[in-house]
Amino acid sequence: MSDLRKEVRLRTFLKGRIVFNGGNASMDCLVRDLSTAGARLALSETAALPDGFDLEIPAKDRVYKATLRWRRSDGVGVAFVDDRMPAQPAAPAETSVTALLQRIHDLEAENATLRRLVAEAEAAMLERTA
Known part of the structure; x- marks a missing residue:
């Protein structure tokens, strides 16, 4: 492909x-x-x-x-x-602020999930080498 x-x-x-x-x-x-x-x-x-x-x-x-x-x-x-x-096209300012806050919330949640997955992967690697 x-x-x-x-x-x-x-x-x-x-x-x-x-x-x-x-x-x-x-x-x-x-x-x-x-x-x-x-x-x-x-x-x-x-x-x-x-x-x-x-x-x-x-x-x-x-x-x-x-x-x-x-x-x-x-x-x-x-x-x-x-x-x-x-x-x-950009939405009205009030909607844009609301959308931006929602996007920030979603990205923070995604970052937290990714941090957790990295920590779990690191712990698994340490267990394999121990």
Whole structure:
């Protein structure tokens, strides 16, 4: 699969949201690889995913138009239709502050989870060497 790509994908661990059906449906995903031409997304379920959708990546403040290139039980590969699509218009200031506070809360929770996983991995490594 990698020899078919035009660009190298960088490994990532970014929260994403797939938006489809005119914005009426969405699902969370994890962006595992990313390039300017496409991405690999980890999903809990791929059956309900349409062939075309918007991919929001809040950490990059970007929205990509994406098309489905391949599908597996644990994820999908997508190609970006227009990698220069601007982010969605800014919401009113009150909503932006609320959204920003929620994003900070979500990122703090994600950081705490990652710290815990690193600590568990370190403890497991120490047990193996002891």
